[in-house]
Amino acid sequence: MEHNQEQFERTERAARLVEARKRAKIGGVKLTSAAFGWNVNNYKAHESGRNGFGITDAKKYAKAFKVSLNWLFFGTGTPEDIDPEIPSVVDVPLISWISAGQLGEQDGLSDFSDFPTIQAIDLPEGDWIALRVVGDSMNKISPPESIIFANRRDRRLVSNGCYVVADETGAATYKRYRPNDLPPFQPASYDENIEPPDFQGSVTVIGRVRRSIINM
Structure with a gap:
């Protein structure tokens, strides 16, 4: 049961990452990875949900795509929300x-x-x-x-x-x-x-x- 919940959260988080990239209108996975200097294979695995990503990567993605970290990582609120100051x-x-x-x-x-x-x-x-x-x-x-x-x-x-x-x-x-x-x-x-x-x-x-x- 716990494994199923973890998989569900990973899939949902990956879907929000895809949405965030598309909202930013930078381009596809390869173009976006090149624009920010990210490893394209790692990023592709995060978008597909094959690999989960932690809070450090989530902060990086939220900043790059100009979306709310709380929305991207936790699924709360909307992409346009302004995140409150949170501990690093x-x-x-x-x-x-x-x-x-x-x-x-x-x-x-x-x-x-x-x-x-x-x-x-x-x-x-x-x-x-x-x-x-x-x-x-x-x-x-x-x-x-x-x-x-x-x-x-x-x-x-x-x-x-x-x-x-x-x-x-x-x-x-x-x-x-x-x-x-x-x-x-x-x-x-x-x-x-x-x-x-x-x-x-x-x-x-x-x-x-x-x-x-x-x-x-």
């Missing part, structure tokens, strides 16, 4: 720690399209990834199962800042930066028996963690 919502790729380690490589992971996403409200401008915390090494800040959001554009080291880092083996970890300690990336745990990471080779900063959330 972005879809952030939720990646694994193995994938995070690949980001430290020179020719590492760059395409996140196959990863699931998690929505985040009012994140600052940046290049964000999300990871699910495993273990107790940072439980003063992020208990196990927390979701952390790391900005890949922010790699400047600040004392007591929290970072996702990787060593030369591709092992990624989440630690607090303590420049006077060795190594400088340390746990922040209530468990005093947890040892600092044993990094192999040089350490690459993947991004600074600026948010940690957990469902109660």
